[in-house]
Amino acid sequence: MPVAPIPANELLIFLLQVGLLLLLASSFGRLATRLGLPAVVGELSVGVLLGPSVLAHLAPSLSSWLFPARVEQFHLLDAVGQIGVLLLVGITGIHMDMGMVRRRGAAAAGISIGGLVVPLGFGIAVGLALSGSLMPADTDPVVFALFMGVAMCVSAIPVIAKILMDMRMLHRNIGQLVLTAGMVDDAFGWVMLSIVSALATTGLQTGNVVTSVASMFAVVLAAFTVGRPLARAGFRFAARTADSGPTVAIAATMILLGGVGTHALGLEAVFGAFVCGILIGSAIGPGRPHLAPLRTVVVSVLAPIFFATAGLRMDLTSLGEPDVLVAGLLLVVVAILGKFAGAYLGARISRLNHWEGLALGAGLNARGVIGVVVAMVGLQLGILSVQAYTIVVLVAIVTSLMAPPILRLTMARIEQTAEEELRENSYLQDAAPARVADSPTQV
Template identity: 60%
Template sequence: MPLAAPVPTIGQHALLVFLLQVAFLLLLALVLGRLAMRFRLPAVAGELSAGVLVGPSLLQPLLPGFSDWLLPQQAAQMNLLDAVGQLGVLLLVGVTGAEMNFALVRRRGLTAAKVSVAGLVLPLGLGIATGFLLPRSFVPAGTDPTVFALFLGVAMCVSALPVIAKTLLDMKLLHRDIGQLILAAGVVDDVAGWFLLSVVSAMATVGLTAGVVAQSVLYPVGVVLFAVVIGRPLVRAALRRAGRSQSAMPTVGTAVVLVLFGSAATQAMHLEAIFGAFVCGVLIATSGVVDPQKLEPLRTLVLAVLAPLFFATAGLRMDLTALARPAVLGAAVAVLFVAVAGKFGGAFIGSRLSRLNRWEALALGAGMNSRGVVEVIVAMTGLRLGILNTETYTIVVLVAIVTSLMAPPILRYAMAHVEEAAETRLGMDTRTAAAPEGTPDRGPDAVRTTEQRGDA
C-alpha cells in the first residue's frame, strides 16, 4: 500500500506575506491604541483604526499596488490572518469570562437586574424592528430577513464590559458605588449577550424553523447546565493540579486548553465558539482554586498582542467609502440613533425604576451604552456567518466605536452633577472629602455618592 503524499507546507512567499501582515498590523494597532489612550479614548478605537487605514477605506485607493501585495485577496492567504485573529478573540473572551465578578451581581442584586433587563429588552426590540425596516439591499443574499433582524437586535443590546471597566478605572470610579453598579449590570448584560448571540448564530447556521428555534434555545441552556454540573468539578480539578506548581506556566497552559476545548464543543454544536470560550472563562473564575497572579501572563499576552491584532483584522473589513452613498449613510445614522436610544434609554429607565436620581441614571446609561469590544466581536461573527455584508458590518462597527467614545465625557458630566447634588445635601465637598473607612453600606440597591474613591 503506497504511502500518502505529505501535506505541502506553507510556501515561502505566503509565509513572508503573513509575517509582514502580522508585524505591520500589530505595530500600527499598538501605536494607534496608545495614541487613543493619550487622548483619553478607548484603545480599541485606535486598534480598529489600524485595520481601517490599511484596508479598502484608505490604503487600497491610495496605493493599490502595495495594498494588493500586502493584503492579497486570496482566501488561503487571508485565512492565515483570520486564524490568528480567531485565536485572539477566543482567548480574549475566555480572559473576560475569567475576570467576571459575580459577587458584584449578588451585592447589587435588584438594581443591577432592573438596569440590565431594561437595557437589554428595549434595544433588542428596537434593533429587531430596525432590522425589518432596513432596505433589503442591506441583507446579504441568501440570508433570512428574520435572522438578520434578530442578529441586529442582539448587536444593539450588548455592552462591552472590558471597555466599561477600563473607562471606570481611568476615571477613578471603579470602587465607587455607581461604578460597581455599572459593572454588575454589565456582567448580566455580557452573560445574556453571549447567550443570545449563540442562539441567533445557531439559527443562521442550521436554518429557521420551529424545531431549529427550540434547539437553538435548548442547546445553550444544556451547555450551561453541563458546565455547572459536570464542567465545574472537572475544571476545578484540572486547575488545582496545575496550581501545585510554583510556575505560572501550567496554569496558563491549562486555562488555554480549557478555553479552546470549550470553544470547539460549542462550535461543533453549531453554536458560536466564543460562547464556549466565555462559559469556560466563567468556570475558571468560579473555580475558587486559581491564583489570579498566575493568569497574569496570559492576560498580558492576550491584551498586548492577540487582542490588538484581532481588532486590526476586524478593521480591515470596514469600508468607510461606503458611507459616501446616501442610503448607507442614512442607514448608519438611523442604526446609531436606535442603538443609543435603546441602550441608553433602557438603562436610564431601569435606573429610575430603582429610584436613582436622574444624574445617577445618566451615569448608568452612559456606562451601559459603551459597546466597544463585544460589538466588534458580534459584528465579525455576523460577517463570518454571512448575516452581515460589508455595509452593515461597517455600520455595526461604527456603532461600537461611537458609543465607546461617547461614554467618558457623558460619565464625567453626570458624575460632576452627582457629586454636586451630594455636596448640596450634605453640606460638604465630596470631591475632596473622603468617607471614613468602614462607613456602613445602605444596602445593595442604594448608591452612596460620598463613598471614598478607590483606584485599582
C-alpha cells in the same frame, strides 16, 4: 501523505501582517491612551487605515500585496485573532465576581431585559421603515427588519472587556454588572441571529431554536456541576510548583476547549470561553499572580492583533452616498437611544441611581466587533446590502467610541465601595508581577 507546509510567500506575508499590525496597534493604542481614550480605540483604527477604507484607495498596489484577496491568507490572520479574542473573554470571566453577581442578580436581569427589548423594538421599527431603500431586492422585509433589530440589541463583550481593563474599571460593581448584562444580551443576540438566519435560508424551524436555548442551559449546568470540581483539582495540582507555567497552561487550555465545546454545539465560542473563565476565577480564588503572564500576553499582544484584524474588514467609503449617510445617521441615533433608554430603564427599575443607569447604558451601548460580525453574517446571507452592512459597521464603531468618555464622566460621580477596593487590589496583584502598562484613563 504528509501535509505540505505553508508556502514561503504566504508565510512571509503572514508574518509581515502580524508584525505590522502588532507594531501599529501597540503604537496607536498608546497614542489613544495619551488622548484619554482606551487603547482599543487606537487598535481598531489600525485596521480601518490599512483596510479597504483608506490604504486600498491611497495605495491599491501596496494594499493588494500586503493583504491579498485570498481566503486562505486572511484565514491565517483570523486564526490568530480568534485565539486572542477567546483568551481575552476568558480573562474577563476570571475577574468576574460571582458573589456580587448573585447578590445583584435581579438588577443584572432587569438591566439585560431593558437593554434587549427596547433596542430590539427600535431596530425592527426602523428596519421596516428603511427596508425599501437599504434592503436587497430578494429579501423579505420582515427578515430584514428582524435582522436590524438583532444588530441594534447586541453588545460587544470583547470590546467592553478591553475598555474596562484599559480604564481600570473591571473591579467596579458597575463594570461587573455591565459584563453580566452584556453576556446575557449577547447570548440572546446569538440565539436571535440563528433564528433570523434560519428564516433567511430554510425558514423558521422550532426544533433549531429549542436546541440552541437548551444547549446554552446545558453548558452552564455542566460547567458548574462537573467543570468546577475538575478545575479546582487541576489548579491544586498546578499549585504544587512555584512556576506559573502549569497554571497558565491549564487556564489557557480550559478557555480554548470551552470555546470548542460551545462552538461544537452551534453556539458562539466566546460563550464557552467566558464560562470557563468564570470557573477558573472561582477555582483559584482572589489574588491570581500566577495568571499575570497570561494576561500580559493576551492584553499586550493577541488582543491588539484581533482588534486590528477586525478593522481590516470595514469599508467606510460607501458613506459618501447621501442617502446612505442619512440612513446611517438615523440608525446610529436610534441605536444609541434604544440601548441607553433600555439599560437606563432597567437600572432604575432595579433601584440603581441616575448615574449608575447612565454608566450601564454607556457600557452596554458599545457594539464593537460583535456588531461587525453580525453585519458580516447578514451580508453573507444576502439579508443586508453593502450599504446596510456599512451602516451597521458604522453603528459598531461610533457606539464603541462613545463608551469611554461617558463611562469616565458617570463613574466619576459614583463612589467606590470598600468591596470594590478589595477587588481592585486583587486585580492589581495579577497585573503587577508582569509590569503590565496600564492606561492613564483610570477613574
